[in-house]
Amino acid sequence: MISGEEGSAGDPSETVILATGGYDHTIKLWQAHTGNCQRTLQNPESQVNALEITPDRQRIAAAGYQHVRIYDINGSINTAVANCEGLTKNVTSVGFQEDGKWMYTGGEDCSARIWDMRKGSMQCQRIFQVSAPVNCVCLHPNQAELIVGDQSGIIHIWDLKTDHNEQLIPETDAAILSMAVDSAGTFLAAVNNKGRCFIWGLGGGTNDEPTRLNPKHKLEAHKRHALKCRFSPDSQMLVTTSADQTARIWETDKFEMVQELTCDAQRWVWDAAFSLDSQYVVTASSDGVARLWNVAEGSIKREYTGHQKAITALALEDVARD
């Protein structure tokens, strides 16, 4: 076994969590600063489409084929502790309300769902149907609006309280593959399968007003499918990943490219995440390797190898150092 648990059974809230999952039916937890694989969780008979760590940092959810499996991060059980089923087709995205009250998922069954995580409670259970497979779902920091992007190119904004929804189409017939809202609720970014990235400024969203979207910028981010976009924690940068084997970092003022993360071995880059201080980005690629890059230099600092097949999802939970 690759070097087992380092005995750093410290406070879970102190350790940096880095998880990767893909096509080899495993989810690996890494010690991010050394590159060692600490645990391998089993995810039989399904690939991992998305990974999300619960707000209390105790568990990780893996969206797969017809289910979402939840694993214990700190513990010794390498199999799922909970399995959310009753879904058909691939679940493409998963996320949590910031207090862990409910979980949201989106899938190829053309729906976005809210799962009540509290025992015995069904209060929060909701479902939102659209007319095309849902590729990505993200939650506005106000915890009350869910943004759903689908295969036909429509972005829906679903107000969870009033159940109203608005639609907008940045580009017709261009599947939305990923969306992100920054933690301050100032921007919404969406990338599509033509490699374009659209950015809106977000206004309103307080009280009961629906959030207004003001188109801010349109980027020809990549030459091929753009797979993922994510804002840095300080909202200063946006990372977009693509099938063109690169991840690009843009500053959020004029949206000019600041850095390109690429290397020969890297294939499609499926996911990326920033460290808390935005100095580092971790990417996941279909060559089975996750990489830690220094944003300023564009150089690889760590590589996480061990997956036998493509890595299609990653989750990073950094810890603030006060």
Added chain:
Amino acid sequence: MALYDNKHWLLSHIRHSFIFSDESGFSEMVMMDEDLRVPSMKAYPDLDQDEEDEDGDAPRSLDVNCELDFGAHRRRVNTAQKLEKMDLERKRIAKMTSIKWEDPMPSVAEVPSNAFERKVVDNAKKEKVKRTSTLSAQLKDCPVLLKNPFFDYSKFDGNAQVGVPVKRYIIFLTMLPERERNYPLHVTIVNTAKVKELVGLVLWKCSEERNAQLEDESAYALHIAEDDGEVDWDFPCLDEKEVVSKFGFNYLALVQKTEVHKSRAQTMSMPLSSLGWSALAERDEKEIEGAEESALQQQAMKEAEMRMKGHMTAMEAPLYQSFQVYIMNRVRVRSAVHLGISGEKIEIDPVVQHKATSQLWGKRKAATYDITRIAACELVNQRSSKSHFRLVHQSLTEDPTTTFKTLEFEAENFVAQEIVQKINHILELRATPVWKEYLVTKERKSTRRRSFSFSLK
């Protein structure tokens, strides 16, 4: 014993008992020629269907224990394994809570809306505060992580995989100091890995767990070992390029390659390579030798292939095949005809033309030429897409001096080539007198021409 009244069975039993117990081997020699093995049921009319062994090879002697026992033994183990797997599955599922999606109640009115209360997002602050990251701090603390040179081999570790067939080995590390040598390394590797990768994985584990000073992976080789750690030097080391799943040994030893390995490899390189064990010579030498050999082999194979292809075409030649070509008239007008070639004759059938002009000029009569009248067929000229070829045949005159007439055709390049090849194959096969005569005439003509040219000089 129900079989004791079956004379065939008894006879077989007696024979086997003699062969089995006679240590001088005499009985075996005497009885060797008489093969009483009768696979059909008729030989053992008294035997039931169930008692008949599936293969006639099974010894019908009570003394000889056949491997059926083995199979039965394995079968039990298999079921035990299956039960274990099912048990594990059950335990796994038991630990896991299943959350089934339930559609929300239509009574949305009852849903307390505070479940989705909006949070006030303070975007005015714009995070001017510089965030610190534990990850960055940790990265700074261990700046240059000396990457284990064998790190690439870690991906072959079977423990890191799920659901992949793996092979487990116990490796004795002979290069370690005396004290540590007795503690072998337990290694699990994926089935699909090569021996070279197993060496790498062993070295990686060794460096990770034992902090040993190790050299490059090419300096080591794996040998079969006993369970007490003793290396079996009789066998050469495991071939680096072989896949691990081929070998059944569980105990292996990692040794440092020595001069013995290299010299042994050099002297035994030829026969070894034929056996499939690759040479352990100096890397360059092995590579060159290997490359040369494989190149020669490939050459030989290619030649054999060509020869086979040639044979095939020759064999197929007499089969009837029809081509669409153009026949050239004396007036240089071509008309489309079907040229049917078979081992017996060549037929020329005009294609029905609807244009009046071609009907006027074209050759309208169908003709058949027996193969015994065909003298030769050759390509005349080749243009970019079309070629001309000529069919020489003996004219049907009573004249003792045989005259040869020619028919000219035009066709696509490859069609023409095919036709010429086909007819020539047929001619060679049939070896008709006309063909031979034509060849002789041609020879004479060419020699005459040659002599003529000489005289000119």
